[in-house]
Amino acid sequence: GxxxxxxxxxxxxxxxxxxTISTGGYSSGVWIGDKDTNWFECSNWQSRKVPxxxxxxxxxxxxxxxxxxxxxxxxxxxxxxxxxxxxxxxSNYNLKVEGSANNILExxxxxxxxxxxxxxxxxxxxxxADGQINLYGTWTNSIGxxxxxxxxxxxxFTGTGTQVISNVTxxxxxxxYNVILNNNFNTGLSNDLIAxxxxxxxxxxxxxxxxxxxxxxxxKLSNNGSVLIDSDxxxxxxxxxxxxxxxxxxxxIYTGNKFQVKRTAMAKHTDxxxxxxxxxxxxxxxxxxxxxxxxxxxxLNTNGTQGNRNNASGNMTPGKG
Numbered sequence: 001g002x003x004x005x006x007x008x009x010x011x012x013x014x015x016x017x018x019x020t021i022s023t024g025g026y027s028s029g030v031w032i033g034d035k036d037t038n039w040f041e042c043s044n045w046q047s048r049k050v051p052x053x054x055x056x057x058x059x060x061x062x063x064x065x066x067x068x069x070x071x072x073x074x075x076x077x078x079x080x081x082x083x084x085x086x087x088x089x090x091s092n093y094n095l096k097v098e099g100s101a102n103n104i105l106e107x108x109x110x111x112x113x114x115x116x117x118x119x120x121x122x123x124x125x126x127x128x129a130d131g132q133i134n135l136y137g138t139w140t141n142s143i144g145x146x147x148x149x150x151x152x153x154x155x156x157f158t159g160t161g162t163q164v165i166s167n168v169t170x171x172x173x174x175x176x177y178n179v180i181l182n183n184n185f186n187t188g189l190s191n192d193l194i195a196x197x198x199x200x201x202x203x204x205x206x207x208x209x210x211x212x213x214x215x216x217x218x219x220k221l222s223n224n225g226s227v228l229i230d231s232d233x234x235x236x237x238x239x240x241x242x243x244x245x246x247x248x249x250x251x252x253i254y255t256g257n258k259f260q261v262k263r264t265a266m267a268k269h270t271d272x273x274x275x276x277x278x279x280x281x282x283x284x285x286x287x288x289x290x291x292x293x294x295x296x297x298x299x300l301n302t303n304g305t306q307g308n309r310n311n312a313s314g315n316m317t318p319g320k321g
Contacts, residue, residue, distance in 0.1 A: 040083070098151055
């Protein structure tokens with residue numbers, strides 16, 4: 001039989017007996033799953049010990065079945081209901097983190113998907129939240145977008161260094177559902193960012209969208225930190241923030257330098273540049289020139305016809321030049 005991590009009483013059944021546990025050939029963090037799919041069951045691990053934040057986990061060739069992170073499972077209370085590891089590599093079977101936001105996998109290193117491995121955060125219930133992955137390192141999916149079912153799950157980027165999302169086919173980056181940035185994130189370093197539902201930028205953190213990059217948010221953006229949408233020095237490229245569903249109302253802070261859209265334009269004094277605002281409450285005085293006009297179709301011009309430039313001031317009307 002197997003020894004559970006739960007405290008046991010040696011009692012009369014073991015009195016006078018000898019229990020020998022061999023340490024040879026057993027590696028920490030290797031998932032076997034020879035009892036069931038419960039992450040928190042020690043007998044499912046080759047070393048017969050549930051991993052902690054310092055142990056690299058492998059769900060690979062040794063596995064007999066997939067693994068499920070379930071905060072209601074037997075023994076979960078001994079681990080504060082959180083599945084932890086350092087790096088995790090899934091190259092065989094399936095890792096499930098679904099069904100409840102209380103089901104949490106904390107990866108203190110890097111996450112890697114390869115071979116026939118998959119991650120499932122989709123319990124097929126569109127009305128309820130799925131699990132959470134707290135990631136401190138890089139996200140590498142060398143299979144393709146279909147190997148990760150985002151469901152209604154949440155991925156928290158919560159490291160301190162640069163966290164990279166690999167180039168995942170066919171989208172070119174991974175598609176998540178909810179994304180929470182508890183770390184600075186730069187698309188120029190980390191790859192483009194897709195949140196099929198909501199994107200949250202936490203306080204003191206910055207999302208930088210580089211001149212060749214984009215962030216796509218299907219629903220709500222919550223900016224409690226800073227968002228910078230950059231352009232290149234030549235004015236030939238500019239980052240993009242794409243919001244698909246305009247029925248959701250963004251929340252957070254969008255004043256001052258908390259939300260910046262940088263654009264570089266080179267023009268002679270006799271040239272003109274046409275500006276319009278995709279955002280609310282953009283003051284026209286933010287355009288870097290003293291020559292700011294709007295076209296008034298009802299204003300008489302010097303030729304005796306209608307239509308002339310008028311001095312512009314105040315907030316731009318979104319989408320109007």
